[in-house]
Amino acid sequence: MNEDAAAKLKDLPRVDEVLAEPALAYHSGRLPAETVLRAARSALASMRDDILEGKITDISPERAAFLALKELRKAEERSLRRVINGTGVILHTNLGRARLSDSAAAAMSNAASGYSNLEFDLEEGRRGSRHDHIGRLIGEITGAEDAMAVNNNAAATLLALSAVCFRTEVLVSRGELIEIGGSFRIPDIMRVSGASLKEVGTTNKTHLYDYERHINEGTGAILKVHTSNYRITGFTEDVSVKALAELAHKNGLPLIYDLGSGLMVDLKDCGLDEPTVPRALKDGADLVLFSGDKLLGGPQAGIIAGRKCFIDAMKEHPLARVMRPGKAVLAALEETFRQYRDPVQAKRNIPVLQMISASPDDIRYKAQRFALRLAQENPLVCDFSVIRGTGMIGGGAAPMLGIDTWAVAASPREISPEEMASRLRRWKDPVICGVQDGLLLLDMRTVADSELQTLAEAVAGVLR
Numbered sequence: 088m089n090e091d092a093a094a095k096l097k098d099l100p101r102v103d104e105v106l107a108e109p110a111l112a113y114h115s116g117r118l119p120a121e122t123v124l125r126a127a128r129s130a131l132a133s134m135r136d137d138i139l140e141g142k143i144t145d146i147s148p149e150r151a152a153f154l155a156l157k158e159l160r161k162a163e164e165r166s167l168r169r170v171i172n173g174t175g176v177i178l179h180t181n182l183g184r185a186r187l188s189d190s191a192a193a194a195m196s197n198a199a200s201g202y203s204n205l206e207f208d209l210e211e212g213r214r215g216s217r218h219d220h221i222g223r224l225i226g227e228i229t230g231a232e233d234a235m236a237v238n239n240n241a242a243a244t245l246l247a248l249s250a251v252c253f254r255t256e257v258l259v260s261r262g263e264l265i266e267i268g269g270s271f272r273i274p275d276i277m278r279v280s281g282a283s284l285k286e287v288g289t290t291n292k293t294h295l296y297d298y299e300r301h302i303n304e305g306t307g308a309i310l311k312v313h314t315s316n317y318r319i320t321g322f323t324e325d326v327s328v329k330a331l332a333e334l335a336h337k338n339g340l341p342l343i344y345d346l347g348s349g350l351m352v353d354l355k356d357c358g359l360d361e362p363t364v365p366r367a368l369k370d371g372a373d374l375v376l377f378s379g380d381k382l383l384g385g386p387q388a389g390i391i392a393g394r395k396c397f398i399d400a401m402k403e404h405p406l407a408r409v410m411r412p413g414k415a416v417l418a419a420l421e422e423t424f425r426q427y428r429d430p431v432q433a434k435r436n437i438p439v440l441q442m443i444s445a446s447p448d449d450i451r452y453k454a455q456r457f458a459l460r461l462a463q464e465n466p467l468v469c470d471f472s473v474i475r476g477t478g479m480i481g482g483g484a485a486p487m488l489g490i491d492t493w494a495v496a497a498s499p500r501e502i503s504p505e506e507m508a509s510r511l512r513r514w515k516d517p518v519i520c521g522v523q524d525g526l527l528l529l530d531m532r533t534v535a536d537s538e539l540q541t542l543a544e545a546v547a548g549v550l551r
């Protein structure tokens with residue numbers, strides 16, 4: 088340590104000097120004294136570190152108070168915050184996947200803020216089951232005999248394998264041994280469930296006879312997994328749900344289908360060629376498993392729909408208790424499924440479907456109007472234009488499908504676009520967006536009309 092640093096360390100203000108600074112003293116009255124004291128101490132500690140690293144010159148009490156205030160402000164912010172998604176990725180797993188419809192969010196809040204008949208039968212006045220709230224409704228919409236929900240689709244897969252396939256062999260095509268999101272791997276889930284994996288076929292081609300050949304008295308089920316987050320192209324072949332169901336049933340086995348995305352309505356006119364839940368059931372799958380917060384557009388959940396005998400076995404399995412969803416999630420799920428009673432209404436009201444089916448022209452118009460507004464509100468500091476972009480469904484659905492979209496492109500004059508993106512991320516209402524070819528891009532497909540005001544304030548705020 089040089090002499091200068093040693094002198095600085097000695098001259099660091101005392102804690103009570105920092106606390107006496109007017110800016111900080113003002114907060115002392117408003118916050119617990121302990122909290123303010125901790126912030127002041129931590130500010131001094133970080134100044135000490137900076138001195139030792141030779142990084143600091145200003146050791147005034149004002150600076151210490153400034154650092155302490157910054158810390159206090161950060162401590163007051165919630166950790167889990169709402170953000171604006173300017174990325175154009177509709178089901179962004181890191182940003183919480185599906186945005187709920189207003190009515191599903193309201194149902195969630197209503198169930199959470201009061202008591203509910205979560206496990207109470209109002210007709211009979213006795214204990215009921217939390218599964219009853221959605222079983223019949225999901226059956227009505229998908230054509231399943233019964234259904235239940237758990238915390239996510241990974242849990243649904245584990246529960247189905249544990250309850251239906253324990254100590255049996257489960258046939259899975261080599262081309263479907265997927266990993267999703269870095270932690271969900273079919274072979275791992277299989278091992279934990281107590282079922283044993285029997286790989287059949289090859290990576291690119293699996294035929295019906297590959298399954299047939301491996302069926303024996305130890306076989307418990309055939310599992311089909313939707314390869315939602317990748318595609319093998321070229322010379323490929325897999326076996327249809329229909330053919331697999333026939334084979335399974337001929338041998339007295341169930342066909343379990345991990346569908347992942349949970350699409351409920353046909354979206355082919357939006358270029359989305361994903362299997363739907365009703366189709367999978369109609370084609371003969373005995374259990375269909377899917378996420379609540381992917382293409383269904385609901386809360387995080389895993390839904391299991393299919394034959395009542397298997398669903399009953401799952402409800403009684405000890406893991407069902409471990410994985411049961413809470414009342415707020417069930418309320419949001421019920422409301423989301425209710426909207427599918429009218430598919431036209433579902434496409435209109437469920438944000439995920441809305442965003443997928445929004446026409447490029449409408450998005451372009453929205454981008455143009457917003458770019459104009461931003462240009463008017465931020466003269467001389469930034470240029471705004473509108474450019475064509477490619478959005479994505481995300482969340483491991485339709486990986487090859489780029490969606491035509493439009494973005495507001497910002498080119499700040501005094502800071503770099505990267506710096507602007509970083510400031511937007513750290514703004515009080517954080518905005519997440521990308522930078523491409525020297526332009527900051529705000530994709531308008533994933534920004535709701537109701538968020539435009541907040542977004543405009545964020546842009547003006549970071550450019551100021």
Ligand SMILES: *Cc1c(COP(=O)(O)O)cnc(C)c1O
Pocket residue numbers: 239240241242267271312313314315316345346347348377378379388389482483
């Ligand atoms: C997304 C996905 C999962 C995992 O679902 P979570 O709800 O994220 O647990 C499992 N299987 C498939 C095929 C998926 O697409």
